[in-house]
Every structure is written in structure tokens, then in C-alpha cells.
Amino acid sequence: MKKLICLLFCCLLFFPATAQWKWYDPMEAGFPVIQNQGFTQEIGNSYTRLPERAKGMVSEPVWNLSQHSAGLAIHFYSNAPRIKVRYTVTGSLNMPHMPSTGVSGVDLYSINSDGEWHFCFGNYSFKDTITYTYNNIDKDHYHRQGFEYRLYLPLYNGVKWLEIGTPEDAKLEFIPVSPERPIVLYGTSIAQGACASRPAMAWGTILQRSLDYPLINLGFSGNGKLAKEVLQFISETDARLYILDCMPNLSNQKEEEVAALAIAAVKQLREKHSAPILLIEHDGYSNMYTDTIQNKEIEQVNRASRKAYEQVQSEGIKDVYYLTREELDMPADGWVDHVHPSDFGMKQQAAAVERKVREILHIPLGSTPTTIPATQRREPHMYEWRARHRAILKQVCNHPPKAVILGNSITHYWGGEPEHRNKNGRETWEKIMRPAGFQNLGCGWDRIENVLWRVYHGELDGYKAGKVVLMIGTNNCGLNNDKEIVEGLRFLLSAIRQRQPEASVKVIGILPRRNQEQWVKSINFDIKEMVETEGYEFANPGIALLQQDGKIDESLFVGDGLHPNEEGYKRIGGEISN
Structure with missing residues (x-):
């Protein structure tokens, strides 16, 4: 009897603690809220990157990787002093060269009333249900209606379900999907986000934050190969810029094959769109100066890439741009392994691409x-x-x-x-x-x-x-x-x-x-x-x-x-x- 009374007492104590939180499901907002996704009318109620009709059209690895939420984000307003995020994922929490925070974690940023971005650190727990808790959130100095938030989703995992919680007396309002024309990034594991320590440190996401345009991440680990089937889906998006960063997955192919693929990719996009296209060279290997075989691979694939660029230029195809390995200038300590960037490397690549993109889109930054x-x-x-x-x-x-x-x-x-x-x-x-x-x-x-x-x-x-x-x-x-x-x-x-x-x-x-x-x-x-x-x-x-x-x-x-x-x-x- 004493045990029963004790149990009931504990339940009474626990109930108010759980009842004080209100949970918001982005899938129940009543309008699409998954940012940077593309194909919103078809997949806006999911955390995936390609529509169901792509299954069987793209390769099986690409389809499986498209179920990862790389680059996706949820934007909302909230005045809550505490915010919790809880969700489950479809795969393993981590990889040997990439931590759980990067593979399966989320990232939260607040934006204050003057447009200043601030990283929010959350205490996290990686179990069957992953949780992030953000405490002691300050107030905006203009008003008491809180901040705008950007929640970035896992890079190398699919999201089964996700909820954002606030205290019951606080407010949370989801922001609809941006109507602006996006940038589309098609690339390899590097584009998908390997090996960033957390989602917002993938170079495409860094670029997205810097430019504040929607950016659709179609990086597919080991499978960014300028496939015409993937390009067919990319061409369905009316983008302000297309970025092709696939050379790291083509280094084992013959030079003429790589050049032909790059030329065909540009022409396939140009059939439907006049938006600028940016071709990016392979940024190199960490051991390219000590491993002669890998050094030759880099030279060959980038030589093919340059030939493709020169060919489309000679044919008069307009608004095609090029970013070299030298311009990327990856630092010696910019890698986790032989090819995947660390956060340091990701920031370097994002900065180099941003300089080129600002030139292409005529969006310069001043010094004041x-x-x-x-x-x-x-x-x-x-x-x-x-x-x-x-x-x-x-x-x-x-x-x-x-x-x-x-x-x-x-x-x-x-x-x-x-x-x-x-x-x-x-x-x-x-x-x-x-x-x-x-x-x-x-x-x-x-x-x-x-x-x-x-x-x-x-x-x-x-x-x-x-x-x-x-x-x-x-x-x-x-x-x-x-x-x-x-x-x-x-x-x-x-x-x-x-x-x-x-x-x-x-x-x-x-x-x-x-x-x-x-x-x-x-x-x-x-x-x-x-x-x-x-x-x-x-x-x-x-x-x-x-x-x-x-x-x-x-x-x-x-x-x-x-x-x-x-x-x-x-x-x-x-x-x-x-």
C-alpha cells in the first residue's frame, strides 16, 4: 500500500512537469514549412529531398541518400525562454569519421531584430528519441515577442518525426516556405556535409546563411556523378543559380568521359533555364602532395573540368562560371581524412564559393x-x-x-x-x-x-x-x-x-x-x-x-x-x- 501511495505521489509530481510544455509538429502547421527542400507540393509534408516518383528513375544509392534531410531547415518565431527539440531518425547515429552531432544532430540559430545571427547551444541526448534543450534564452531589446529561429536538420540521417516544444505560456509560429528562387547545389559527400561537426557547418549551409537565399542541397555521398536522371529533377527547379560540384566523385573516370559529362550537364540545364551555372573543380586531397597517385587523379579530373568549361564557352553558352582548386585554396589542416573537409575546411570552401556567387549574382558586400x-x-x-x-x-x-x-x-x-x-x-x-x-x-x-x-x-x-x-x-x-x-x-x-x-x-x-x-x-x-x-x-x-x-x-x-x-x-x- 505504501508503494502504491508513493507511486501515485510521484505521478502527481511528474504530471505538472510534463504538462507545462506545448509541442508543435511542423507537419501539422497547415502550410509547408520545410525550407530549402524543393518539390514542396509533392514532399513538403516530409523531411526528404526528392519526390517519390524519383524512385526507380535515379540510382538506388541516390534515392536512399535523398531520404536524408541534409540542408533542410525549419524557420519559426518564438518568445519562449526555453525550447526543446525531439525527434527520431532512420539510421545509425554516427560514423567513424563523423560525430553524432553531424550525422544525426540539429542546429538552432536565433536572429534578433537587427538581423544579427547567433548560434544556440543546446544540451543534447542521443537515444532512441534524440533531444536538444535550449535554456535561459534572453529577450530581444526592441520588444518581448522573441526571435526568429532557424533549425537545421541532420546531414546524414532521415527524420521520422520531429516536434518543437515551448513552455505552455510561450508562443511559437512557423514561417512558411520562402517564395524566393533558390540556389541548387548538386554534389558529392562533401556537399551533403561530410564531415561537418554539426549540420550548420556544411559548406552549403554556411553559404545559405551568408546569402540568406534558399539553397537546395542535392549532395549525395559517393554519388554526385552528373547523372542525367538527377539533372532532370534539378532542371524542374527554377533556380537563381545552379552549382555543380561533382568532380570528387569522378576522379576514377577517364578524362574525356569526365569532360563529356560536364558538358552534357551544362547543356541539359541550359535546355530549360538561362540562370547562371557554376562549375567547381575538385578541391584536392589532404595527401595529394605526398601521394603521387592521388595527385595525378586531381590533375586529371580538373583538367577534364577545365576542358569542359572551355568547350561550353567556345560554343557560346552564356552565364557559365568556373571556380578553380586554387581559388578554393583548401588549407593543409582543412580535412578530417584524405578528402572530407573539417569545419575549418567547410568554412574555407563556403567563403571561396560565396565570393564567386556574389560576383555572379551582383550582390556585393561593402565594408561599412x-x-x-x-x-x-x-x-x-x-x-x-x-x-x-x-x-x-x-x-x-x-x-x-x-x-x-x-x-x-x-x-x-x-x-x-x-x-x-x-x-x-x-x-x-x-x-x-x-x-x-x-x-x-x-x-x-x-x-x-x-x-x-x-x-x-x-x-x-x-x-x-x-x-x-x-x-x-x-x-x-x-x-x-x-x-x-x-x-x-x-x-x-x-x-x-x-x-x-x-x-x-x-x-x-x-x-x-x-x-x-x-x-x-x-x-x-x-x-x-x-x-x-x-x-x-x-x-x-x-x-x-x-x-x-x-x-x-x-x-x-x-x-x-x-x-x-x-x-x-x-x-x-x-x-x-x-
């Missing part, structure tokens, strides 16, 4: 904070920034605009679509901006670097605008010096011109704001000089918002001394739209 693209989530109580970005992409795709205005909340809350509950100048928008054909590309609390991210991620792509108006910079006040702000604007204007070469581009001087009138006057002088030197148009309608003493006319603002009211927009709207 205002020239490095960044996301933001500073006011989720007002709107979700990424959701608005997706809405803008949809809007410009379905209704190609004649003119666009890029800006922050002064633009966002003016009027137009995508709609927002704040419409400080709706009447003026309807009377002046809409008839002029303007699409509102404003996002509240944006800074220069946030607009740069949005430009790099498609908001000016796919249509020809007659006019682009840029009204940004006030939110960089107090954070960046004048030189950084002006340089950020110059850098952003170059990105705009790259994407809208035929549009007239007008830069609006920073509007006056309470207690900052003199600074605004001074920096607008510098902005005007830069803008006109670079060959763009400058306008300074904010003068109409000032009194004779140089201070803002408070009657023209909503009350914060920053955002114009309806009358304020009337004063400046004509000069902006013309």
Missing part, C-alpha cells in the same frame, strides 16, 4: 554596416517584416508597377498596397501617388542596409519600372556617422541601377525631424553632392515641413515629430511623385 544587407524585425506588434517582403514580391509579380518608392515607415504608412492599418496619408497617396503608378515598397523602421537586403532579394526584379524613388536613411541617424550613411546610399543606388537600368532614379533627402533639423540639413547637403555626382536626381521636399526658424512645423506631423500627417504628405507628395 550600411553596405552589408540585413533583415530586421523591430516592430512585430505592427507587422511582420518578412511577411511584408513576401507580400511585396507577390504584388510586383502580379501587378508589375510603373513606379516604385523604397523607404521606411514614412513610406510604409503613407498608403497603397500591401495595405497596413496605419494610413497617415491615404488621401494624398490616392490623389498623387496611385495615379502616378507608384507601388509602395516601404517597411517600417527600415534602415539603409535593410532596403539593400530587400533589393538583393527580388523586390526590383522581374519588371521594368519607369521611375524608382528612394527615401531612406532617417533610421540610421544616431547609429551611423554621416560618411557611413552617404556611402550606404551610394552602395544601395548601385544595386538599384543594376536591377532597374532603364528607370529614372530619384533620391529624396532625409525629411526633417524634431530636434534633428540641423543635422538633417547638413547631411542632405552631403547626400545631394553624392547623388548628383553619381548621376541620379535629388529632391529635398522636406523643406516644406519647416517653419521660418528652421524647426519642424508640428502641425504637419502625427505627433512624434518624424512621421508626416495627411497635410504633411500633401506638402511633399508632388515633388516626390514628379
Whole structure:
């Protein structure tokens, strides 16, 4: 009897401890949430990489490896002070040269409201059910609605089921699959992720984080052989870039065979797509300088790769690019064994590929904070920034605009679509901006670097605008010096011109704001000089918002001394739209 009472008492103690957690299954979100997957309509409710119809079409090893979740991720928002992840996998937990954390583990990153990424270390347990627990999560300094998270899935295992847990009083919201065109990576075990210590250290995933584009990982261990059957599935994806990194699995074939395979792969992709194709050489072996046989293998396969590249170039096939072993520059300590990179090697390869990709896609990085693209989530109580970005992409795709205005909340809350509950100048928008054909590309609390991210991620792509108006910079006040702000604007204007070469581009001087009138006057002088030197148009309608003493006319603002009211927009709207 005493034992029974004791057992019941223990159960009562245990029940509240388990009941305080709420579990979220990504497969039950109600919409696709598995990022970097491809074929979402067919396999978006699974953790696999190729659709069922590929079985029997691709080789059996490729099909089996496609069941591994390499490169897949789940994005979500949460304000939880603790997060747990639990799941089961289909295969062995580890390999002799790769730990359980890499083969079967997950990786969690948080992104704060300024777009800064932070690795989250979780205590983990590898049993029949694998668990990761993340404790003592801090709060964002802008609000109490938590962070954006990226959960990267196992590299060398399949996921049977997975749940994310939070305390019951916390919130978790899954983020839908990104609508942006992905990068597709086709490669070998190195591309799949061997031998990274954890999923996010695979070089393709490092590249994905750096560029913040979806990246579909079709690395197949020992089976990245430029197979036409795999390329057939790859060609179903409308990618922004195709990366072919298969040379390490072709080193035992004859030189002419390798060259023929690479040429055929480029031509097969080019039949359906005009997107750039990047060919990557074999990055070498750790012992290539001490083993003559392996050294000859490297020389032969890369010689064949170069011949293929030169051949497609000579045939006039456009937008095919090449990355050499010398450019990859794998360090002496960059390997775990003779061919698979360590985390050190993975970072080296990712950095080399990133440099080439930024050149190909025209997405350079500058040296100041205002020239490095960044996301933001500073006011989720007002709107979700990424959701608005997706809405803008949809809007410009379905209704190609004649003119666009890029800006922050002064633009966002003016009027137009995508709609927002704040419409400080709706009447003026309807009377002046809409008839002029303007699409509102404003996002509240944006800074220069946030607009740069949005430009790099498609908001000016796919249509020809007659006019682009840029009204940004006030939110960089107090954070960046004048030189950084002006340089950020110059850098952003170059990105705009790259994407809208035929549009007239007008830069609006920073509007006056309470207690900052003199600074605004001074920096607008510098902005005007830069803008006109670079060959763009400058306008300074904010003068109409000032009194004779140089201070803002408070009657023209909503009350914060920053955002114009309806009358304020009337004063400046004509000069902006013309």
C-alpha cells in the first residue's frame, strides 16, 4: 500500500512537469514549412529531398541518400525562454569519421531584430528519441515577442518525426516556405556535409546563411556523378543559380568521359533555364602532395573540368562560371581524412564559393554596416517584416508597377498596397501617388542596409519600372556617422541601377525631424553632392515641413515629430511623385 501511495505521489509530481510544455509538429502547421527542400507540393509534408516518383528513375544509392534531410531547415518565431527539440531518425547515429552531432544532430540559430545571427547551444541526448534543450534564452531589446529561429536538420540521417516544444505560456509560429528562387547545389559527400561537426557547418549551409537565399542541397555521398536522371529533377527547379560540384566523385573516370559529362550537364540545364551555372573543380586531397597517385587523379579530373568549361564557352553558352582548386585554396589542416573537409575546411570552401556567387549574382558586400544587407524585425506588434517582403514580391509579380518608392515607415504608412492599418496619408497617396503608378515598397523602421537586403532579394526584379524613388536613411541617424550613411546610399543606388537600368532614379533627402533639423540639413547637403555626382536626381521636399526658424512645423506631423500627417504628405507628395 505504501508503494502504491508513493507511486501515485510521484505521478502527481511528474504530471505538472510534463504538462507545462506545448509541442508543435511542423507537419501539422497547415502550410509547408520545410525550407530549402524543393518539390514542396509533392514532399513538403516530409523531411526528404526528392519526390517519390524519383524512385526507380535515379540510382538506388541516390534515392536512399535523398531520404536524408541534409540542408533542410525549419524557420519559426518564438518568445519562449526555453525550447526543446525531439525527434527520431532512420539510421545509425554516427560514423567513424563523423560525430553524432553531424550525422544525426540539429542546429538552432536565433536572429534578433537587427538581423544579427547567433548560434544556440543546446544540451543534447542521443537515444532512441534524440533531444536538444535550449535554456535561459534572453529577450530581444526592441520588444518581448522573441526571435526568429532557424533549425537545421541532420546531414546524414532521415527524420521520422520531429516536434518543437515551448513552455505552455510561450508562443511559437512557423514561417512558411520562402517564395524566393533558390540556389541548387548538386554534389558529392562533401556537399551533403561530410564531415561537418554539426549540420550548420556544411559548406552549403554556411553559404545559405551568408546569402540568406534558399539553397537546395542535392549532395549525395559517393554519388554526385552528373547523372542525367538527377539533372532532370534539378532542371524542374527554377533556380537563381545552379552549382555543380561533382568532380570528387569522378576522379576514377577517364578524362574525356569526365569532360563529356560536364558538358552534357551544362547543356541539359541550359535546355530549360538561362540562370547562371557554376562549375567547381575538385578541391584536392589532404595527401595529394605526398601521394603521387592521388595527385595525378586531381590533375586529371580538373583538367577534364577545365576542358569542359572551355568547350561550353567556345560554343557560346552564356552565364557559365568556373571556380578553380586554387581559388578554393583548401588549407593543409582543412580535412578530417584524405578528402572530407573539417569545419575549418567547410568554412574555407563556403567563403571561396560565396565570393564567386556574389560576383555572379551582383550582390556585393561593402565594408561599412550600411553596405552589408540585413533583415530586421523591430516592430512585430505592427507587422511582420518578412511577411511584408513576401507580400511585396507577390504584388510586383502580379501587378508589375510603373513606379516604385523604397523607404521606411514614412513610406510604409503613407498608403497603397500591401495595405497596413496605419494610413497617415491615404488621401494624398490616392490623389498623387496611385495615379502616378507608384507601388509602395516601404517597411517600417527600415534602415539603409535593410532596403539593400530587400533589393538583393527580388523586390526590383522581374519588371521594368519607369521611375524608382528612394527615401531612406532617417533610421540610421544616431547609429551611423554621416560618411557611413552617404556611402550606404551610394552602395544601395548601385544595386538599384543594376536591377532597374532603364528607370529614372530619384533620391529624396532625409525629411526633417524634431530636434534633428540641423543635422538633417547638413547631411542632405552631403547626400545631394553624392547623388548628383553619381548621376541620379535629388529632391529635398522636406523643406516644406519647416517653419521660418528652421524647426519642424508640428502641425504637419502625427505627433512624434518624424512621421508626416495627411497635410504633411500633401506638402511633399508632388515633388516626390514628379
